[in-house]
Amino acid sequence: MLDGVNDSAAEADNDSLLIDIEGFEGPLDVLLTLARQQKVDLRHISILQLAEQYLAFIDSARELQLELAADYLVTAAWLAYLKSRLLLPPEESPEGEPDADEMAKRLAFQLQRLEAMRKAAARLMARDQLGRDVFVRGAPDPVAVDKQTEWRATLLDLLQAYARTKTRAAYTPLHIERPKIYAMEDALKRLTSTLGMAVEWTLLQEFLPEDWREERLMRSALASTFAATLELARDGIVSLQQEENFGPIYLRRAEKRPS
């Protein structure tokens, strides 16, 4: 069950491996299958031969124009390098590069470890399993009367819940709240209708609507009202007066109406 490729496939030639490439779980899996073809204990595996086997495998896969995942190609490049280094006499190995024997040993270790874990997994799954070979009491006794609610939640529930809230937050559309604006049209309308009372000089702020005098809203109302007075002044409907820069602004109804 654990072997994606059964023994007969492993004993067959490289072409049969290609047919099964879908069944492999990555380059290490391919290497382990190839290593088994050497029919020696994994501790005595020839890494040089293994590198050649793998490169041949990749070559024929290319010939068949099979699409190979990137990690298969990365491993091929790495093994080609390893092969060249293994063929080089040790004294000629360039300074500062990892020792080829070390690399080969490391790979052999990885293969042994993977094989060992697969065997261990097979032994684990072959144990008597609860609900398959061994059973619990089907109907635990209904004797008790104490009713106690036990709230159930697993760690997975907890993690999923958190992930869900975070994801939901991430997807919440961003609403930029438009600040409330007092339109100049509204200011014009209001000024025109209340201007009749402004016979005397009147502070501009007096013309602001009641519900716009709150700190947060006043800036907008003031700006619009001021702009509206400029508009009316241009038309000669109001007169404006300000005694100094940034001083209070007064307005009153214009005495002369334009003809």
Added chain:
Amino acid sequence: MSDAPGDQESLSFAPPSLDEQERMVEALLFSSVEPLSADEIEKRLPRGSDAAEALRLLEVRYDKRGVTLIRVAGKWAFRTASDLGFLLRSEEKTSKKLSRAAVETLSIIAYHQPATRSEIEEVRGVAVSRGTLDLLLDLEWIRLGRRRETPGRPVTFVTTEAFLDHFGLESVKDLPGLQELKAAGLLDAQPSGKFGIQTLPVEDDVDDGEDAPDPDEPELF
């Protein structure tokens, strides 16, 4: 199991010994969800077995034991001896799944602790009902932490030892971060990168922002 008599083999072999039949009936009744009739039992036994006789032996064997073999409505079942019922009192618990709101609230407290109620609401995007927090407090999975020294001095919530116990965690620092949740396939949709988490209030001391991750923070996102 490999040497167990299959149906076909048992046709040509003698039935198992009565002793073996008794073992089989014992196992069948133990694991059965419902009481079983002698007929039902016999159908499950290898051919040629005598369920009635095996049941008789089993009844004698369990006579006066802590568990006894009884007949209910013509069927057989193991039941705790009636004089020992008092032992099982506390065993009976009805188990209910925690509501979605409660699990979410709990998870937010776990990740952001200490967390105020309004912070929880900020993350969930909905109001947290009093009952949800009460339930979690009642379960002793959360408790009150220090008050937050911000206007209003809101109470905060933190998780408890019982919480760690229940969820099999060594510490809250071992909770996976958002990226880890995602890598484990627990996060179904992809949050929109870095902007996904900025829904927390800026003054929230837990949300350090991603540019300066604190290595001791439980969150890695």
Added chain:
Amino acid sequence: MSDAPGDQESLSFAPPSLDEQERMVEALLFSSVEPLSADEIEKRLPRGSDAAEALRLLEVRYDKRGVTLIRVAGKWAFRTASDLGFLLRSEEKTSKKLSRAAVETLSIIAYHQPATRSEIEEVRGVAVSRGTLDLLLDLEWIRLGRRRETPGRPVTFVTTEAFLDHFGLESVKDLPGLQELKAAGLLDAQPSGKFGIQTLPVEDDVDDGEDAPDPDEPELF
């Protein structure tokens, strides 16, 4: 039940006979689906009882029966004899078969625990597929362990009591072949695989919609 010694009475009376204690333990374990520790059992027995001794008697009594007393995860439970599994199998829905990846991932966690995600990937030579850890967490066979105190503080995984119960193991020390693997150095933590096959981070097929790879994503586990 009517003549059962209540808690209060038992304070002033001698503990029940060992025979009676054995009956009580029998009743307790029969009625519980979860394994119980000797301590848990003793707490439920009248004062002065000796759960360990009663368990020993019970173990002998059920030796080779159709139902046997076994130890899992350091606790005690009645389970059907494993040689009778063939009779009972239809009783339960057959559990879904685990994928090869899930089985291998579980084993690596079991034998190497605590294990980080990248350690699992290092052994298997491929990325842990989305949902595999999810599935194992869901079965409650693994849980989160302490974070590894190495750069990135990766989350670790360990096996649970439910795992031990499922595979009938008294402790993780009883995993098959553990000693041989240890002796062969195959469970040693080797320096990271800079000389060996590297695991490429595999693009999650679910994340197709993403234009740019998330820089935070790889290798947080």
